[in-house]
Amino acid sequence: xxKKLIEIKNLNxxxxxxxxxxxxxVRNVSFDIYEGETVGLVGESGCGKTTLGRTVKGIYDTxxxxxxxDGKSIVDATKKEKREYTKKAQMIFQDPYSSLNPRLTVSxxxxxxxxxxxxxxxxxxxxKIEELLEKVGLDKNHANRxxxxxxxxxxxxxxxxxxxxLKPKFIVCDEPTSALDVSIQAQVINLLKELQNEFNLTFLxxxxxxxxxxxxxxxxxxxxxGELVELTTSNRIYSSSVHPYxxxxxxxxxxPDPEVESSRERxxxxxxxxxxxxxxxxxxxFYNRCxxxxxxxxxxxxxxxxxxxxxxxxxxxxxxR
Numbered sequence: 503x504x505k506k507l508i509e510i511k512n513l514n515x516x517x518x519x520x521x522x523x524x525x526x527x528v529r530n531v532s533f534d535i536y537e538g539e540t541v542g543l544v545g546e547s548g549c550g551k552t553t554l555g556r557t558v559k560g561i562y563d564t565x566x567x568x569x570x571x572d573g574k575s576i577v578d579a580t581k582k583e584k585r586e587y588t589k590k591a592q593m594i595f596q597d598p599y600s601s602l603n604p605r606l607t608v609s610x611x612x613x614x615x616x617x618x619x620x621x622x623x624x625x626x627x628x629x630k631i632e633e634l635l636e637k638v639g640l641d642k643n644h645a646n647r648x649x650x651x652x653x654x655x656x657x658x659x660x661x662x663x664x665x666x667x668l669k670p671k672f673i674v675c676d677e678p679t680s681a682l683d684v685s686i687q688a689q690v691i692n693l694l695k696e697l698q699n700e701f702n703l704t705f706l707x708x709x710x711x712x713x714x715x716x717x718x719x720x721x722x723x724x725x726x727x728g729e730l731v732e733l734t735t736s737n738r739i740y741s742s743s744v745h746p747y748x749x750x751x752x753x754x755x756x757x758p759d760p761e762v763e764s765s766r767e768r769x770x771x772x773x774x775x776x777x778x779x780x781x782x783x784x785x786x787x788f789y790n791r792c793x794x795x796x797x798x799x800x801x802x803x804x805x806x807x808x809x810x811x812x813x814x815x816x817x818x819x820x821x822x823r
Contacts (some may be wrong), residue, residue: 508535527553529728540705542719592665598657609645655686733812779791
């Protein structure tokens with residue numbers, strides 16, 4: 503059995519706006535990520551995917567809960583241990599245009615982390631930068647160019663090279679292809695899979711493109727209003743999802759067959775997405791939009807439970823349907 507690399511336990515991340523209003527961006531999220539696997543994370547815009555990724559990476563401090571990396575808590579870690587974690591856990595950002603400093607050359611961008619952690623001599627550093635550029639499909643002569651001289655796909659490759667520079671074990675990929683053309687998206691996804699196989703990388707892959715997540719992920723988690731509502735293998739969540747929200751999401755995936763696409767029935771979600779501000783502490787967050795909801799769903803505390811072996815969901819009625 504594979505080793506647990508990341509354990510996320512009852513993680514909460516809240517943003518206080520003022521004395522009366524708090525955004526509950528991530529609420530009681532718990533799951534594990536195993537070494538060498540890719541866990542995909544999907545859900546509507548504003549559901550908390552990016553906030554969860556940034557909190558796990560350490561960009562945001564946790565409000566409560568714990569993040570355990572390789573058996574050690576990051577939340578209760580010493581300054582030295584947290585610094586080591588920032589080296590082992592990296593992030594590839596969504597926008598390749600804003601995530602690279604326009605005033606630095608590609609070489610300087612990739613070297614930032616190396617310099618911060620005092621890795622390599624100047625000569626060795628130059629060799630490593632050239633190696634990384636070649637690994638991500640760029641030419642070593644690109645090292646002295648600035649970000650504005652590259653296309654979006656090339657910039658994202660620079661971002662990937664920067665993430666690899668510190669020899670990480672874990673990378674949070676925050677919608678790394680959403681700002682790219684479709685043809686370039688496939689190239690970047692295939693590059694990530696190749697690098698994962700070569701370096702035994704572990705990915706938390708955040709995206710809204712459900713087909714892409716299925717292609718790259720071993721397991722998939724679905725988020726709704728800050729909560730993880732379902733988690734299972736990639737194949738199972740697309741073929742046998744049990745949470746009503748997940749079912750609706752999967753029914754929205756287009757099928758590349760005009761006859762099948764025109765005849766199939768999509769599950770419509772009624773009502774508006776509730777605000778993440780001042781959410782009730784009990785009851786199902788999907789209650790007001792769910793066609794299966796009962797009075798119990800409004801008052802009962804919903805917790806993630808194993809519906810089938812390796813298949814977890816928060817819906818109490820999942821077994822009955």
